[in-house]
Amino acid sequence: MTRPNGTAKEPVHTRPWMKLWVTDWLLSPAVAQMTVRQEGMYLRLLLHAWVANPPCTLPNADRMLAALAKVSPAVWKKEGPLVKAQFTALSPAWLRNTKQWEVYEQMEAVRTARQAAGARGADERWHSRA
DSSP states (O other): OOOTTOOOOOOGGGOOOOOOOHHHHHHOHHHHTSOHHHHHHHHHHHHHHHTSSSTTOEESOHHHHHHHHTOOHHHHHHHHHHHHTTSEESSSSEEEOHHHHHHHHHHHHHHHHHHHHHHHHHHHHHHSOO
16 A cells, blocks of 8 residues: 555654544533544554654555454444544545544654754754854
8 A cells, every 4th residue: 555645655663643632622522522432542553653654644545443442343333433523534435533644743843843853953054163
């Protein structure tokens, strides 16, 4: 399988943490409809998507989603549809959670800006001396 945008793989350790707004999670109408097991399945899928390459993607394959969620295919067939509904299809083969993608893009923008500022600062400090 090829990834949706054909980007080069980046090491997983470049995103070792993920923002989670607790009040957004607890007050989410989608999460409120879930059983405890479904909520755990959803969180596990979000975590797997976070470290995926490209970022924030999951395979659109029920057997793989069940395995990533740590449930049997039978449990996934019964309880997975509500969880899977929290992801949108990027293509027939790949899923993405829209809110997670927005958080990722915001974090990447901050990281890129900080990286550029650090490079400018280093350049001014070490290369501007005549």
